[in-house]
Amino acid sequence: MFVYEKKLQFPVKIAKPNPKLAKVIISQVGGPDGELGASMRYLNQRYSMPYPELKGLLTDIGTEELGHMEMVAAIIHQLTRKMSTEEILRSGLDTYFVDHTAGVYPTAASGFPWSAASMQVKGDVLADLNEDLAAEQKARVTYDNILRLSDDPDVNNVIRFLREREIVHYQRFGEGLRLAMEKMDQRNLYAVNPSFDR
């Protein structure tokens, strides 16, 4: 069961609309390393996790990622308010606008819509946690790249917060992997898949 909280995890208050910036930041809503994919990855991987620490970790990080999706969507919503048709054309957001107006649609910056093909649920504790570690690194790099492209302090404060969360999640997934491996066959970690072979 999920319950909505009418607040963000970190404040989003963008004084200056900027459709050009929205055009790249949308990737962290619906791109291959975005927050929608992150939440779906973790919240769906948790069912096959054999150990309580990992059920807890994937539930809690997956839930936080839903909150991050809302924060990035809030950035897009605020960057695209009160746009004139001239601004839409000049910014290059016209190819997005024609399909979605000023709505928030989960897509990569390239225009490829969010796809479950950008994530996996392997049903194997080692494979899934290694994917999660990689996913946090890839999202961190996307935020690095947004910081290279943006000079709006209101946007960058939120992006820096989200980027730092990727690093903390990387640490926790690493610890979760370690706790899992300690419970497995120390002579051969690959002897069985504890998510399936009970």
Add this chain to the structure above:
Amino acid sequence: MEANRPDEGRYRLGNLPNPAPLAAAYVPMQDSTEPSYATNEALSRGTLFPGLDLPFMNIVNPDLDETPMTEMMAIDFVVDELELYLDTHAGDREAFAMYQTMLAMQKEARERYVSMCGPIQQKDQLGMDRYVWLNGPWPWEFSKNREG
């Protein structure tokens, strides 16, 4: 090696198994919740833990304006951060004691916020005289006057 390390960097180090098996990725375990940032600084930095605070190009966020909303956000954030830590350190008594302290602060901060600014969850409307859930602004909306 150990003796040559400056003390001020130690909080960035965790422990690894010795020896460690081949063909396995290892991240060091964080040893402790100490040192940790104050709640407001934790929120602006994006982590409670200086040891995990690794900013891009070493640029960090300025302090957030203190409002009833950011005060509550900061406490909620530290609670969330401690929960992730406890998921992988369930036996850490000191971390659990800190979590208890933060939960008590959270309860108080939320009650204060709700009485001043309105409900965070639907159930916060218990005892109110009318349905105020629909009052804006919503969290994603830009508002100059909005708390937060």
